Amino acid sequence: MKPMKNPSRPPASVTPEQADEIAVKILAWLSGHDDLMSRFLAMTGIEARDIRRAAGEPGFFGGLTGFLMNHEPTLMAFSAESGVPVERIQAAHRHFAGPGEGVWL
Template sequence: MTGDEAEFVAIHALGHIAGDEDLLGDFLDRSGLAPDELRARAADPVFLGFVLEYLLNDEPRLLAFCEAAGLAPELPAAARRALPGGEEHHWA
């Protein structure tokens, strides 16, 4: 997956979060951002990685997004790996 494709998935994820009042409130609490900061940060690949991590850390939240977006459940994880900070580390 390219970085542009990953950003596209993450921006859709952000739109999904923003469209749900409960999710948005929880996301803002966890991120420490004010609502007006979301639009400015939406172009930041590092922030978009955080958006995907937010979804990936809760399976029901992740599956709800994937169903709404018509995406395979493994696609957000692939997108996360393609964004800064999402590289897999193999320590052995």
């Protein structure tokens, strides 16, 4: 079941710097959760030893935020543990992936 957008509230926005900061927080958080990091690496095809290089490539942060956006339990866990509101994670994902990509709220 796809959650509905709230038409009375405009989507949150972030600056490019804030989007980068959120993505770095996601990466740090994933590194502390071996099962999720393994799943992320398996889904992206990135080797753990190459993560630092991959993080500098275009599209990496979009894939990282997309990983959360495509699995609500992981998104909610990150939000709760990091204190980053879901709306800001969604805005960071929009920044990296473009409007309309992976937006489920």
